[in-house]
Amino acid sequence: MDVRIKFLGGAKTVTGSKYLLEIDDFRLMIDCGLFQGLKQLRLMNWEPFPVDPSGIDAVVITHAHIDHTGYLPKLVKEGFVGPVYCTEATASLMEIMLLDAAKLQEEEAEWAKKKGYSKHSSPQPLYGVEEAKQALQQLRPFHYESVVAISNDISVQFHNAGHILGSAIAEIILHGNKQTKNIVFSGDLGRKDHPILFPPAVLKSADIVLVESTYGDRENRPEKTEELLADAINEALQNDGCVLIPSFAIGRTQLLMYYLQSLIENKKIPSVPVYVDSPMAINATEVYKTHQNYHKIEKEYPNDYTFCNFPELQFYRDQEASNSLNHIKKNAIIISASGMCTGGRILHHLYYRLTKENDTLLFVGYQAEGTRGRRILEGEESVKIFGLQVPVKCNVKEITGLSxxxxxxxxxxxLKALEEAPKKAFVVHGEAEAAKQFSRTIKRELGWSNVIVPSYMESFELFENI
Ligand SMILES: [Zn+2]
Structure with a gap:
């Protein structure tokens, strides 16, 4: 058995994760993410795929985030018909995320057509709802730790990655004629002390490892997140206003719900209504309820209130309910998406509340360059919403530590838990500088010699004649 790897994304960038394994004549792709962020990256989603999608035999998905799954419907559109292996919770979250992504693509194409700002006379979406539905049909969900046969001599085993619900480290096991080898894809790794998710699984052996490096150049010291959040909310409520929190619908919103429930229960903040105004976040919370074995909450507190069930919590699903929140003047916490204020319902909340001196806009997540969230955070006096310049008069705050x-x-x-140095270690899923620094750290701290920061389209031989 001969094995090669080709990096089709997630190399020297945090988006577009796609790693192609060529195992003799079997083609297995790990993750199928969309490039996001800067325009030059986003345009790569539109380029012809470097490998014929109909020649790919199977896909393995580590977790539901769009930068790991969002290209799958496009791959299907271009002819991929094989199975897609993932965990059960990932499959449920992908249903929410891919359908939403497809709808957005269709709406954008429609909008471009109406406004005539596209170069094309009839702008097309990257993919539509039909292709997303087809991709979902191809999912083969399994639970952590089951060993699943992909072919006669290839299997996959998912281990908990602790990053978002259902997130996995994917271990590809190759049964060669002479030897058995494994290739470990870290996926995105979570933190050890996440209040909802179990810590990442520790693996003892890897012949080849691919490790993410999003924060490979940083120490995120465990901050007192709960206290910082309490201070920010108390200050905002004392100002006789509301607190508006833009938040990613999956993962971050549930973590916020967890902290708010705990703060209210422990009387660290007043008992005020907490509105979750995002259909996607509400749907994602349902997935936490249906996949109880993927997190630790209910097991610890079977009879008490939890992050997805406490008296102050209110889910606002329809648009009319969402609009009604504009009438609330004070003593409320409103959580809405998108997390970087680029679209979605958060926009109408911003439109109404940015101008209100008593309100507080509280950022709890990364605001990428070029986003509306980043501009507000950097102190711009006004931002454009619905085509109008809206002055920023409310209080703007930020807390970190919810990564x-x-x-x-x-x-x-x-990595240290591996008992022997892998034959090759690839540092992926990080900006070029973070990946480079982390590769140096690995060499220095662990004494590994073969640590590689691969580039887009680079390919490497992993095993020969095993
Ligand atoms: Zn992720």
């Missing part, structure tokens, strides 16, 4: 990614030391600890 779902392991930091440098946590990544290093995870």
């Amino acid at each position: 779902a990614h392991a930091d440098r030391n946590e990544l290093l600890d995870w």
Whole structure:
């Protein structure tokens, strides 16, 4: 058996994760993510795929985030018909995410057509709802730790990655004629002390390892997140206004719900209504309820209130209910998406509340360059919403520490658990500088010699004649 790997994304960038294994004549792709962020990256989603999608035999997905799954419907559109292996919770979250992504693509194409701002006379979406539905049909969900046969001599085993619900480390096991070898894809690794998710599984052996490096150059010291959140909310409520929190619908919103429930129960903040105004976040919360064995909450507190069930919590699903929130003047916490204020319902909340001096806009997540969230955070006096310049008069605050990614030391600890140095270690899923720094850290701290930061389209031989 001969094995090669080709990097089709997630190399020197945090998006577009796609790693192609060529195992003799079997083609297995690990993750199928969309490139996001800067325009030059986003345009890559539109380029012809470097490998014929109909020639790919199977896909393995580590977790539901769009930068790991969002290209799958496009792959299907271009002819991929094989099975897609993932965990059960990932499959449920993908249903929410891919359908939403497809709808957005269709709406954008429609909008471009109406406004005539596209170069094309009839702008097309990257993919539509039909292709997303077809991709979902191809999912083959399994639970953590089951060993699943992909072919006669290839299997996959998922281990908990602790990053978002259902997130997995994917271990590909190759049964060669002479030897059995494994290739470990870390996926995105979570933190050890996440209040809802179990810590990442520790693996003892890997012949080849691919490790993410989002925070490979940083130590995110465990901050007192709960206290910082309490201070920010108390200050905002004392100002006789509302607190508006833009938040990613999956993972971050549930973590916020967890902290708010705990703060209210422990009387660290007043008992005020907490509105979750995002159909996607509400649907994602349902997935936490239907996949109880993927997190630790209900097991610990079977009879008490939990993050998805406490008296102050209100789910606002329809648009009319969402609009009604504009009438609330004070004593309320509103959580809405998108997390970086680029679209979605958060926009109408911003439109109404940015101008209100008593309200507080509280950022709890990363605001990428070029986003509306980043501009507000950097103190711009006004931002454009619905085509109008809206002055920023409310209080703007930020708390950090809610990250779902392991930091440098946590990544290093995870690698340290391997009893022998892998034959090759690839540092992926990080900006070029973070990946480079982390590769140096691995060499220095662990004494591994074969640590590689691959580039887009680079390919490497992993095993020969095993
Ligand atoms: Zn992720």
